[in-house]
Amino acid sequence: MKTIEFIPIDELCAHYEIETSFFTELSDLGLLEISTVQSVYCIDREKISAVEKMIRLHQDLNINFEGIDTVINLLDKIESLQNELTKTKNRLRIYEE
Secondary structure: OOOOOEEEHHHHHHHHOOOHHHHHHHHHOOOOOOEEEOOEEEEEHHHHHHHHHHHHHHHOOOOOHHHHHHHHHHHHHHHHHHHHHHHHHHHHHHHHO
């Protein structure tokens, strides 16, 4: 059985030098799920790469939260289309051989 590890938001705020409100706003937009573990707000460790991507979009590119939502949705759509294209190419190979 898979164990889920959580990282407290306070630690992330200190590490990335951002406000707690950043995570709250992402949660309000549905981009991030915040869990409560022993009365401490936390994020699943597996979501850290997505969080880092959102932090970079916000800090490095000065993209607001609605823009982050749009960019993340577009990146997800691109990934989905790339997967669909790969599957289609694999099916076509069967007929080409």
